[in-house]
Amino acid sequence: MGRARAGKPSRSDKIYAALRQAIVEQALRPGDRLPEDAIGDCFGVSRTSVRAALARLHAERLVEARRNRVAIVASPDPTEAQEIFDMRRCLEQEVARRLAGRLTAAQVETLEQHVRLEEQTSMPDSQAASQLAGDFHRLLAGMVNNRILTRYVSELLSRSSLILALYGQAHSTDCAVSEHRAIVAALSRGDAAAAVQAMQHHLGTVEKRSSIKEDDARNYDVGAILKRYAVKET
Amino acid sequence: MGRARAGKPSRSDKIYAALRQAIVEQALRPGDRLPEDAIGDCFGVSRTSVRAALARLHAERLVEARRNRVAIVASPDPTEAQEIFDMRRCLEQEVARRLAGRLTAAQVETLEQHVRLEEQTSMPDSQAASQLAGDFHRLLAGMVNNRILTRYVSELLSRSSLILALYGQAHSTDCAVSEHRAIVAALSRGDAAAAVQAMQHHLGTVEKRSSIKEDDARNYDVGAILKRYAVKET
DNA sequence: CGCCTGCAAGGTGTATACACTTTGCAGGCG
DNA sequence: CGCCTGCAAAGTGTATACACCTTGCAGGCG
DSSP states (O other), rough: OOOOOOOOEEEEEEHHHHHHHHHTTSSSOOOOOOOOOHHHHHHHHHHHHHHHHHHHHTTSSEEEETTTTTTEEEOOOOHHHHHHHHHHHHHHHHHHHTTTTOOHHHHHHHHHHHHHHHOOSOOOTSSHHHHHHHHHHHHHHHHSOOOOHHHHHHHHHHHHHHHHHHSSSSOOOOOOOOHHHHHHHHTTTTTTHHHHHHHHHHHHHHHHHHTTOOHHHHHHHHHHHHHHHHHOOO | OOOOOOOOOOOOHHHHHHHHHHHHSSSSTTEEEHHHHHHHHHTTTOHHHHHHHHHHHHHSEEEEOOOOOOEEEEOOHHHHHHHHHHHHHHHHHHHHHTTTTTOHHHHHHHHHHHHHHHHHHHTTTHHHHHHHHHHHHHHHHSSSSOOOHHHHHHHHHHHHHHHHHHHHOOOOSSHHHHHHHHHHHHTTOOOHHHHHHHHHHHHHHHHHHHHHHHHHHHHOOOHHHHHHSSSSOO
16 A cells, blocks of 8 residues: 555555656656556556556546546546646645745755756756656645645646646646746745745746636536537436 | 446445545544454455555545554544644635635525534534534535535545544534634625634634644654664664 | 563455456448 | 447456465563
């Protein structure tokens, strides 16, 4: 099950980690099929461990699992995508509010070092850049001393890469490094209002870059639309 | 796996639901052992389905599962308990902010009816009252149109009953109905500031009632304390 | 009497087997 | 030619078997 204290990771832990990374890196894309036995063969284990891993990913909403049907990588519809960004704004704004003026020198240094690392990354649209951008947000959230907040932000971050995969182009620079720098600056000079605003602005541009049309949310549910033209069954 | 659209619930779904309710109702209390085969016998199913149910409960942090050891009902330490309430304040304050002045007449009526139901409940310290109190918060969260927010609040609500079981007395009135009424009133007259404040105050008293001493958080981690007196290994 | 050792019982990790469900396709029928 | 039918292939749901880990206790040893 969820590996506890540094004990040997179980097989399902390893498969969980592998699948998770593959999904976040967009090697597996939304809608891709995840048959238990195929995955099992591929890792040299039985379906049992694969099932456990898939169940865990399902709990994190990274895979969809319908009864008696093959599991697939989750593909958030536009409404869900908006909910995810909405929630990120809510939580990460809170992160900014709580961190402003309360960071130790060491923490500020860690953040600045990370931003420098992001700047130095040669290919700005690479998978590595995408990873680093996510890490920045995770790092920040982790500095608030609340593991639940950390977990929620982390979950939303992973799901964000599904959205990027669906609605953005490949690894289009999901985060502008300059915006990260602005957030760190506001935080370290203790300007809570500016920090919150920088975070909100940043998440706004991230969402815009993923080009989810507001219309999409209304038009997406094919079933609901067609239902209006069909007679009710049951 | 997580039952999708109205398909027959699988065995693990049923066991999941049963265990979950037993935990929330405090029939199973924090620290209680949950051996897979015993539970399986009790429900007439094999360990397979039980494992799936336990994994799901573990993902929601209602049970703790250490490798090769029997799973137990989660018992949040004081620090964790504070994190949970902290997070509830954060999220439910957001709920209040978003709902103020935006409730339809029907929604207000639903809420008022629920509060009336709470008032009419004869035994104020019963399991039923506790359930209704939780439902009030769930109801509120559900009215914000964001399923992620709804899910997070719901998860925190369940975990709160673990805290009550550990640090409060049995089903001590976890929520004062009058405070619920005050929240509804502020929301329906569109006073966001008052609504947020009423919610904060309410959660403050809920936390106080559960009598988690602040000291507890500092003193709890036996390991950390003893570590200072021991030589480092590894 | 107390501590350590080792063993048995309790429990989990994982593979495998089999029944049942879903799906895609081939072939017949209009 | 297109639609429907039915069957085979693919895949999941669940039980069972067995190896291994963990724990508590009994009995020996100091």
